[in-house]
Amino acid sequence: MNLVLSRDSQVKTMENTVANAEKYFGQFCALLAAYARKTAKLRDKSDLLVKQLFDYANTENPELQRTMKNFAEELAKVQDYRQAEVERLEMKVVEPLKRYGVQFKQMRAEMKRFNSVRNNEIKQLEKLERLRQKSPSDRHTISQAESNVHKASVDAARTTQLLEETIDEFQKQKLKDIQKIFLDFVTIEMAFHAKALEVYSSAFQNLDGYDLERDMEDFRAKLHGASGNQDARPASATNSSSTLPWSTSNQSIQSTLQRQEDSEDDSEENVLQDFSDSEYEPIRRQLNSGTNHPRS
């Protein structure tokens, strides 16, 4: 009976190993999926910012326009890398953890099978015990029961051996996978941060090189030009660039404002709250559809 008890404790250890892994892998899967989802939401907000920066750039004088458009492009690049980050997290981190669900199911089936074999061994042992007490002289039946116990024990031992091998393989694979999954997580994050750093360095150079005085000259020329003629921009010694006349810019502002007022609430407080439920679909990723992170 001692061997049965020891097997009992061994199978408990195995069950705990599997249950524990199942519990935590499930948690990791849920949390890393949420992490990817939150990253996708950060990307969406940034995409909105990119769009607004482009809209704003179109309303400004050439120098700021150039600077803002350049900045918006760099910011959009970071979002492309963030998009790649989200996709890779899902493929190399969330999916492998999800697949573990199947493996846990198989392990539970294995252990159930072992339990039924083990229960049979106990049943045969109890039967033999009862026979020995009730009819100790019935040598034939006792011998038969002894043979059944032996068979059941051999079965149980073989199943235990198999289960031990299975759990050994499972544990090895689990340790290997947990290392790989988190190494992949770290690698994906590193790649994103390195790319973001690179793009922002270039964005910094661009913003830093902005020539405010040039824009002020344009602005002053416009303001005084507007006194003379509303619909045409005066030729100016300080401005030989191909900027649109101010009145045209105004029309562009008006239509931009109109578009925004059509699509979203104007008040800042409402914008702050409404944006979180925004159904905005970034144009850039609408083009290469299928790569966009599904909204939860």
Added chain:
Amino acid sequence: MNLVLSRDSQVKTMENTVANAEKYFGQFCALLAAYARKTAKLRDKSDLLVKQLFDYANTENPELQRTMKNFAEELAKVQDYRQAEVERLEMKVVEPLKRYGVQFKQMRAEMKRFNSVRNNEIKQLEKLERLRQKSPSDRHTISQAESNVHKASVDAARTTQLLEETIDEFQKQKLKDIQKIFLDFVTIEMAFHAKALEVYSSAFQNLDGYDLERDMEDFRAKLHGASGNQDARPASATNSSSTLPWSTSNQSIQSTLQRQEDSEDDSEENVLQDFSDSEYEPIRRQLNSGTNHPRS
């Protein structure tokens, strides 16, 4: 009357400049506040992951335990940098944009004041025109009206001059600020990405150095040790470390599982959805309260 019309178009240009800035600064403020908020949510998810990694580490054998705890610590460090990022974004990007609200209000008041002065000029001109048509011979009254027109024109010219100076100063400050705000944004992001890259590099080294075989030896010893005695871990030639006995670990798992089952739904699907509304407050930032990003 021509001067009045030209002033009219000039003030329209000024009004458009202010209205346009107000519109976009409001949008930038809302979007960058949302960006900071989404970043804070990403930090919260990561904090949850850190917590689960620590919990999981406590249920594993010494080698994986050490590796996972080290990884959790590195991941927590990244979140500390993310927290700094959120705080700096709010202080150096969102707040300055918010403060512009006051400035826009002042500018609108200035322009309103100009409009009333300008309207007075028009009123006086119209009065003079009427007088000239109704009683062209009433030299005294006409002379009085002409004097009023002159005064109103001087007033309007002075106010226009003042407004022009104010709008010039406003535009200059606006251009300077937009450059500074986005430069600060880029600097804050760069600092975060650089730090994250550094910490993840160290996390990679740690994870990469994980010795799976050592843990497998421990696991096999435990599994066979469990056959002999459920409550004590057998001495093992391959394991001289200070790990807790497996049975104690089991209790720890059980209580951890219990805690988790008390506080949240167990099913993965529900976890995935419920986590987004989670009220989890990271312990680390509970300590230095006040620095935590307020939840929306």
